[in-house]
Amino acid sequence: MDKKEIAGIFEEIGALLELKGDNPFRVRAYYNAARMVDGLQEDLGTLIKEERLTDIKGIGKDLAAKITELYTTGKLAFYDELKSSMPQGLLEMLRIPGFGPKRAKVVYDRLKVDSIEKLEAACKSGKIAALDGFGEKSQQKILEGIVLVRQFSGRHHYDKAYAAAQPIIEALRSHDGVIRCSIAGSLRRCRETIGDIDFLVSAKPKDAAAIIDDFAQMPGILSVSAKGETKASVVLKGGIQADLRVVTDDQYAFALNYFTGSKDHNVALRARALKLKKLSLNEYGFSPASEKEKSAKELGSSIKCKTEEDLYEALGLEYVEPELREDMGEIEAAENGTLPKLVKLENLRGTFHCHSTWSDGIETVEAMAQAAFDLGLEYFGIADHSKSERQAHGLDEKRVRQQAEEVKKLNAKFAREGFRIFFGTECDILGDGSLDFDDQTLALFDYVVAAVHQGFNMDADKMTKRICKALAHPKVTMLAHPTSRLLLVREGYAVNMPEVIATAAKYNKIIEINAHPYRLDMDWRLWKHAKELGVKCAINPDAHSIPDLQYLAVGVGIARKGWLEKKDVINCLPLKDVEKVLAKMKTG
Ligand code: DGT
Ligand code: CA
Numbered sequence: 001m002d003k004k005e006i007a008g009i010f011e012e013i014g015a016l017l018e019l020k021g022d023n024p025f026r027v028r029a030y031y032n033a034a035r036m037v038d039g040l041q042e043d044l045g046t047l048i049k050e051e052r053l054t055d056i057k058g059i060g061k062d063l064a065a066k067i068t069e070l071y072t073t074g075k076l077a078f079y080d081e082l083k084s085s086m087p088q089g090l091l092e093m094l095r096i097p098g099f100g101p102k103r104a105k106v107v108y109d110r111l112k113v114d115s116i117e118k119l120e121a122a123c124k125s126g127k128i129a130a131l132d133g134f135g136e137k138s139q140q141k142i143l144e145g146i147v148l149v150r151q152f153s154g155r156h157h158y159d160k161a162y163a164a165a166q167p168i169i170e171a172l173r174s175h176d177g178v179i180r181c182s183i184a185g186s187l188r189r190c191r192e193t194i195g196d197i198d199f200l201v202s203a204k205p206k207d208a209a210a211i212i213d214d215f216a217q218m219p220g221i222l223s224v225s226a227k228g229e230t231k232a233s234v235v236l237k238g239g240i241q242a243d244l245r246v247v248t249d250d251q252y253a254f255a256l257n258y259f260t261g262s263k264d265h266n267v268a269l270r271a272r273a274l275k276l277k278k279l280s281l282n283e284y285g286f287s288p289a290s291e292k293e294k295s296a297k298e299l300g301s302s303i304k305c306k307t308e309e310d311l312y313e314a315l316g317l318e319y320v321e322p323e324l325r326e327d328m329g330e331i332e333a334a335e336n337g338t339l340p341k342l343v344k345l346e347n348l349r350g351t352f353h354c355h356s357t358w359s360d361g362i363e364t365v366e367a368m369a370q371a372a373f374d375l376g377l378e379y380f381g382i383a384d385h386s387k388s389e390r391q392a393h394g395l396d397e398k399r400v401r402q403q404a405e406e407v408k409k410l411n412a413k414f415a416r417e418g419f420r421i422f423f424g425t426e427c428d429i430l431g432d433g434s435l436d437f438d439d440q441t442l443a444l445f446d447y448v449v450a451a452v453h454q455g456f457n458m459d460a461d462k463m464t465k466r467i468c469k470a471l472a473h474p475k476v477t478m479l480a481h482p483t484s485r486l487l488l489v490r491e492g493y494a495v496n497m498p499e500v501i502a503t504a505a506k507y508n509k510i511i512e513i514n515a516h517p518y519r520l521d522m523d524w525r526l527w528k529h530a531k532e533l534g535v536k537c538a539i540n541p542d543a544h545s546i547p548d549l550q551y552l553a554v555g556v557g558i559a560r561k562g563w564l565e566k567k568d569v570i571n572c573l574p575l576k577d578v579e580k581v582l583a584k585m586k587t588g
């Protein structure tokens, strides 16, 4: 079992113990352990082998033994017993946004509600509103939350789907009969959430059955839902569905294009083939649109496409990158030769908006900066929380000054390597749009990331004014996660994004793509317009641990979906240029 799964189980144990009314310190210990394990930078196997688990803050002998048991056997007797002592539906109820173990315990103890269905019924009959500490408003919120849970179930975060797909695509690639293979579907297009994973393979027809058989038995596969001669559907560990299709190598380019989608992009391509060539296009190739079209029939059989590039060329189009295939103007741009030259991961030179142990991160500033340096970056921006974020140990003015000293010392060391730490803050935008620090304190930072963390319930008009007021503040450099959505968990707050974007453009402010797979905010659909107005983007991992820095890759995928080029992304600038930009923004 890997560290992510172990962290997930500790998280569940924490919730189960909380539901049981266990000692709060014990509960907290599991939540903390989940965070620590998830953020581990060293290989878990090595730590276990060298008996160094207990060196980790918050991991004692007992937790170390549990981690070892999970890692080596994939099971934990304590967890299984705990789980079977509680109704299964209780844990499912916790997926409702804003409905944590404390509330679940109350409805369970008082009303014997132990499933989402029973909770829904209790809300509808007004029993929840009548409970102490609930009321009409919470009851309504719970009902809305249940709708969300149902709507989201069956979709998955990008990073989870990506991680589940990697070992399988590698196994397929090394399979003897496989000629070419690829991930297709929404995962290849880098959508923010993934329904199912699509794998495509080309092979000789005689090899297809063996490939399908071996696929169905791969280690990451939990169960087989359907199996035929050229396709199979399975459920992967973690509950993600996956499809495999096997085609001949002649069909591969067509099938890859078809199964990559999107459906709307396919429809538009097909219409073009019909109009331009009188050919119909499907997952196997071009064919005459009707039997009467003799000349087209000859043409159809003569159009062989080895690659997707060939296919687009046959339709008189430039190659369209998978991230752009959403029928949002890419076909027109491919026809006119105006497709963007999309930003790439290797273009990134640095990052902003990361956390450390000064607020709610699990590594020191030095360790985080060193990790960024090791990734080949030239700069690292630390932006810990501001004082109003008490839960996250936000920094007050005094600690800001202390952290500034620390960063200064570290920079004296890093400067020799041509690397720099930028000293920033993730500063709360208060309810009225003012900032959490006064101008004097804000002047201590190299840059300011402004963020809404509280008071989500105001109406769109008020929220828009609140954010736009912050954007107009001369000390603000960039806006963090503009809607604060948590994908598959909660919707963002109501806000007029076109107005926020226009305001950012007016005051020359940067907007972030928060690359955390739960956020991916600002949404890719809005970037094409923002870029046209001249708004620059910062791709920020919002890293709370060293592995979180890898989110940068997801952020780049989303930037690509938003048509962004290297010149649109501020952290593609080399250190010297970024220093100039930040200095200029600081002085206004
Ligand atoms: P997902 O799985 O919901 O995240 O999204 P996709 O895009 O991966 O959708 P999926 O797995 O249902 O199908 C994969 C691709 O196959 C899809 O992007 C386009 C193609 N496809 C599926 N059904 C249709 C269809 O009815 N018409 C067309 N033109 N293409 C389809
Ligand atoms: Ca899919």
Ligand code: CA
Binding pocket: 185, 196, 197, 198, 243
């Ligand atoms: Ca599919």
